Amino acid sequence: MTTTHVKPTASKQAGESLLQVTDLTKHFPIRRGLLQRQVGAVQAVDGLTFDVTRGETLSLVGESGCGKTTTGRMLTRLLEPTAGTILLEGEDITHWSTGKLRPLRRDVQMIFQDPYGSLNPRHTVGTIVGAPYHLQGIKTERGVKREVQDLLQLVGLNPEHYNRYPHEFSGGQRQRIGIARSLALKPKLIIADEPVSALDVSIQAQVINLLEDLQDELGLTYVVIAHDLSVVRHMSDRIAVMYLGNLVELADRDDLYTRPMHPYTTALMSAVPIPDTQRRTKRERIRLQGDVPSPVNPPPACRFHTRCWKAQEICRTEKPPLVALAPRHLVACHFPENADTPGSSDPAALQSSTAAGSAAGSLPGSADHDAQEPRD
Amino acid sequence: MSQSTNESTETGTDTDAGTNGATTAAAGKSRRGAKSASVNTLDGIGGMGAPSPDAFLSVRDLRVHFPTDDGLVRSVDGLSFDLVRGKTLGIVGESGSGKSVTSMSIMGLHKPGTVQMTGSIKLDGTELVGAKPEAVRALRGKRMAMIFQDPLSAMHPFYTVGHQIIEAYRIHNKVSTSVARKHAIDMLGRVGIPQPSSRVDDYPHQFSGGMRQRAMIAMALSCDPELLIADEPTTALDVTVQAQILDLIRDLQSEFNSAVILITHDLGVVAELSDDIMVMYAGRSVEYSSADEVFTRPQHPYTWGLLGSMPRLDRVRTERLRPIPGAPPSLINVPSGCPFHPRCAYADRTDGLSQTVRPPFAETYPGHYSACHLSREQKTEFWENDIRPTL
Numbered sequence: 079m080t081t082t083h084v085k086p087t088a089s090k091q092a093g094e095s096l097l098q099v100t101d102l103t104k105h106f107p108i109r110r111g112l113l114q115r116q117v118g119a120v121q122a123v124d125g126l127t128f129d130v131t132r133g134e135t136l137s138l139v140g141e142s143g144c145g146k147t148t149t150g151r152m153l154t155r156l157l158e159p160t161a162g163t164i165l166l167e168g169e170d171i172t173h174w175s176t177g178k179l180r181p182l183r184r185d186v187q188m189i190f191q192d193p194y195g196s197l198n199p200r201h202t203v204g205t206i207v208g209a210p211y212h213l214q215g216i217k218t219e220r221g222v223k224r225e226v227q228d229l230l231q232l233v234g235l236n237p238e239h240y241n242r243y244p245h246e247f248s249g250g251q252r253q254r255i256g257i258a259r260s261l262a263l264k265p266k267l268i269i270a271d272e273p274v275s276a277l278d279v280s281i282q283a284q285v286i287n288l289l290e291d292l293q294d295e296l297g298l299t300y301v302v303i304a305h306d307l308s309v310v311r312h313m314s315d316r317i318a319v320m321y322l323g324n325l326v327e328l329a330d331r332d333d334l335y336t337r338p339m340h341p342y343t344t345a346l347m348s349a350v351p352i353p354d355t356q357r358r359t360k361r362e363r364i365r366l367q368g369d370v371p372s373p374v375n376p377p378p379a380c381r382f383h384t385r386c387w388k389a390q391e392i393c394r395t396e397k398p399p400l401v402a403l404a405p406r407h408l409v410a411c412h413f414p415e416n417a418d419t420p421g422s423s424d425p426a427a428l429q430s431s432t433a434a435g436s437a438a439g440s441l442p443g444s445a446d447h448d449a450q451e452p453r454d
Numbered sequence: 455m456s457q458s459t460n461e462s463t464e465t466g467t468d469t470d471a472g473t474n475g476a477t478t479a480a481a482g483k484s485r486r487g488a489k490s491a492s493v494n495t496l497d498g499i500g501g502m503g504a505p506s507p508d509a510f511l512s513v514r515d516l517r518v519h520f521p522t523d524d525g526l527v528r529s530v531d532g533l534s535f536d537l538v539r540g541k542t543l544g545i546v547g548e549s550g551s552g553k554s555v556t557s558m559s560i561m562g563l564h565k566p567g568t569v570q571m572t573g574s575i576k577l578d579g580t581e582l583v584g585a586k587p588e589a590v591r592a593l594r595g596k597r598m599a600m601i602f603q604d605p606l607s608a609m610h611p612f613y614t615v616g617h618q619i620i621e622a623y624r625i626h627n628k629v630s631t632s633v634a635r636k637h638a639i640d641m642l643g644r645v646g647i648p649q650p651s652s653r654v655d656d657y658p659h660q661f662s663g664g665m666r667q668r669a670m671i672a673m674a675l676s677c678d679p680e681l682l683i684a685d686e687p688t689t690a691l692d693v694t695v696q697a698q699i700l701d702l703i704r705d706l707q708s709e710f711n712s713a714v715i716l717i718t719h720d721l722g723v724v725a726e727l728s729d730d731i732m733v734m735y736a737g738r739s740v741e742y743s744s745a746d747e748v749f750t751r752p753q754h755p756y757t758w759g760l761l762g763s764m765p766r767l768d769r770v771r772t773e774r775l776r777p778i779p780g781a782p783p784s785l786i787n788v789p790s791g792c793p794f795h796p797r798c799a800y801a802d803r804t805d806g807l808s809q810t811v812r813p814p815f816a817e818t819y820p821g822h823y824s825a826c827h828l829s830r831e832q833k834t835e836f837w838e839n840d841i842r843p844t845l
Binding site for chain 1: 465548551583608648662663664665674693694695697698701702720721722723724725726746749750759761762763764765766767768770771774775776777778779781782840
């Protein structure tokens with residue numbers, strides 16, 4: 079890597095909440111017939127509540143169709159939320175108009191999954207990375223070209239390649255171009271939608287290291303959308319597991335990986351293939367049956383109950399609330415795993431709270447990470 | 455080196471003790487073959503000589519080159535391996551290492567006229583290189599079949615899933631449509647499609663990604679092929695579905711006793727399924743051995759690099775990954791000497807050999823081949839001290 083390690087510059091603000099999301103919902107209407115009447119809705123995202131602290135990396139994980147990309151696109155306001163609120167640095171940006179949002183685009187940038195599709199093939203690298211300056215009408219002291227060349231250097235590309243076209247670069251290099259473009263306006267928050275999944279393993283590691291270096295150097299906050307649990311563990315501070323538009327578990331990285339509480343999280347982790355033949359036979363794998371149900375007609379109550387091996391009657395009738403079963407560890411399950419281990423709150427209290435189900439108060443407020451005790 | 459080859463040097467046979475005992479003469483012959491091949495190692499033939507007697511698929515010195523305006527693209531450049539029935543060979547490597555080109559060559563799917571193919575591919579004794587397209591076509595589907603990475607583009611959107619399976623089945627079997635339809639329903643059921651008798655009339659777009667991949671596996675297996683090539687079969691799928699598909703391939707293989715080639719870039723997937731592993735780089739095999747060997751004492755710095763690049767769930771989280779620097783080489787101007795030397799951290803430890811001489815594909819341990827100039831002792835030292843502790 080060409081970048082050097084500098085201590086975080088944003089440390090003075092660390093710990094403060096940068097982005098707060100409450101009850102975020104996105105339903106895509108399905109229209110039929112001559113009058114285009116709405117006959118249903120794809121419930122892509124349904125009531126997400128979380129916040130992102132300055133300087134941290136929060137990952138959204140889940141299978142395809144769980145709504146993680148939709149969530150990312152709502153955070154950048156590329157999609158209009160159906161309901162809920164998004165607060166960026168305390169300001170409610172949920173329904174701001176395009177014009178009003180424009181200055182905000184400097185603060186929130188996006189890195190896309192496909193390094194082939196996200197760069198205009200007719201533009202040179204200089205034009206692509208310099209575009210944000212022109213769009214925002216920003217005058218730079220030393221001219222846009224110098225700024226762009228500095229950015230190329232920062233992401234490990236040769237500044238002399240300023241006049242080359244995207245097709246002259248490999249996949250990993252293109253992803254670096256995309257990263258350089260997103261950094262141009264010194265954003266506070268970067269939404270990275272599957273930033274490395276299209277890359278080869280060796281290149282993937284280079285880009286992951288680059289993103290980490292940039293975070294240290296520039297004090298960036300990341301929301302990473304990914305499906306690869308080993309990559310997610312490597313990159314994240316906190317992880318939100320999504321299933322069919324719902325948040326099922328939200329916890330600190332180490333806590334989540336040592337002590338997954340939601341059966342879905344457990345199943346996801348056990349499905350990851352381990353590059354070690356010795357462990358092939360030893361591992362106990364939880365095998366989920368079937369596919370993710372359709373978000374047009376999601377299962378009632380707990381949306382995971384159709385594939386869950388622990389499902390009981392209550393899972394079909396009552397939606398489990400997202401509650402803190404351990405410090406900074408929120409789970410939405412009637413029968414969580416690993417909840418009774420030492421260190422968590424009083425088991426008896428847990429049981430009563432899970433049994434009480436959704437009767438235990440309303441959820442939105444439960445995203446409070448300092449909540450030590452489950453609500454009951 | 456070669457005196458230690460008491461057991462046959464060919465792939466797969468090491469675990470089959472019965473075969474080894476019974477074919478001492480053949481093993482002796484192949485030992486000679488290995489020796490004579492070691493003379494040719496600089497040509498990239500590698501340590502593998504005469505085909506193993508029970509090899510179902512035998513590839514020798516395969517070279518697949520594509521002439522282009524910019525120069526000759528050497529996608530595969532001297533590849534040799536064997537595969538016996540009932541075994542799985544995992545081929546690992548980055549994009550552009552020649553994995554998929556190899557599988558397309560075996561299936562005879564390269565467009566004639568655009569490709570220069572030399573060497574030998576023998577499927578159960580039948581030579582495929584230079585064979586008539588019609589002859590290869592008769593084998594395709596019946597004796598060898600392929601599962602592609604992207605099931606949406608590999609199935610025809612205009613025809614129902616059932617129609618496509620029935621068509622494949624009826625080309626190779628003289629049966630009526632209704633018998634073939636029963637067979638198609640049976641196959642769909644076998645790969646775990648719910649309500650196969652009604653889903654058989656669905657179109658590919660009505661299936662989810664995992665189901666489409668299952669349907670393609672059903673199509674590939676409809677004629678009981680003896681060789682199944684799975685080219686990145688799970689790359690487009692979610693982990694939970696990936697686990698289902700890997701289980702399915704494993705179960706079906708033991709049921710049909712087919713030989714399987716699994717092509718992937720994910721070492722985790724290979725570890726799940728493979729008996730043997732071949733690591734490819736720039737169109738050549740750089741390491742070849744049983745899966746256990748490759749994961750316990752890998753012998754090539756490229757394999758170390760692949761292992762170091764992967765974040766792993768089964769280990770303590772490391773602060774930084776150790777990527778392989780640089781990018782895969784151009785296949786038009788393959789670096790001189792060892793093609794990996796520009797990216798290799800140990801290239802300066804070989805007295806300049808790496809830059810000038812192509813390393814022979816030699817046997818480091820019995821049945822464990824690698825193409826590297828480092829001595830066995832050096833490799834053990836680097837692996838034990840530098841690489842393994844950081845994984």
